[in-house]
Amino acid sequence: MYWMRLLEGVSLSKQIGVALLPLKKLAHGLLPAMSFTILGFCAFSHAMCAVQVTPEHLWPHTFWYSFTSLITQGLPEHPPDDYLELFLLYGGVLFFSIFVMNIFIGVISEQYASEKEQGDVMFERVRAHSCLNYLTRITVLPCNLLTPKAAALLALGTMALTLMLQLGVLYSRRPVPGILQLAAFIASQVVLFMVSIQCKGKSFPWSQHDGAKRYLWICEPSEPSSSRDLRSPWAQQSNDSVRLVEAVERTLAMNLDGMRQVVRSEMMASMSVAGRDSTWPRSDGPEVVNQDKEPFFKRWGR
16 A cells, blocks of 8 residues: 555656556556456366366466466476376467467557557646545645644654654564554554645635635637638538538529420420411401311400
């Protein structure tokens, strides 16, 4: 626990955190390769336990033998008497040393390279998360108990006392009971945490528990609408859709105009043919109609 807390504190340093945080993120990328390795190790242990001439217990003897042979690649001093067991041992060692280890090396290299590119952003995110936790905790915990100077002195005294206790146990070579170690660890952690948020006499906004809402404003430089639309893929797709709709509308309008022209031409042609084949009525006599063909239209009235 001490070393984990020390690692957490060291990770907040920019020089160390940028290089250390990608290593901490490698565990997520190694899960598939680790699952494959565990499955292969269990299969080899089961097979080795099944083919042994003098069978031993699966746990811990066969597992220990498999781990020594596969992971550490340490062959036994004397080869097994059974050829099947010998061939299985050779095949397992070759498979793990050539195939599985190369998979781990490739996955670790690729994952670290991808995480290294985001090292600065990852470090800023971790630091911002730490600041957010700090501001959230001090809104519900008392922070007006000590002044910053008194809190710093108390923190130094606590660390010195903890170090002296550790050195005393190492030199006396007398183990401290586990319950006392746990109590000392919890007490030192609580004291160091509480003194880190003490700000008595300071006019910090979080020192007053008034319950008022506060907001975080984030400002970004604005861009012209034209350049922003050109850079946005959604805006580009929207512009393409608008242009497509306009082209379809123009095509439909042209087709409608063409259809109107065709209909108008057909009507004029029909009217001219009907006019030639029919006799128009006069003003001084009845209407005379051609009996061979019916006129296209009749004139009503005079």
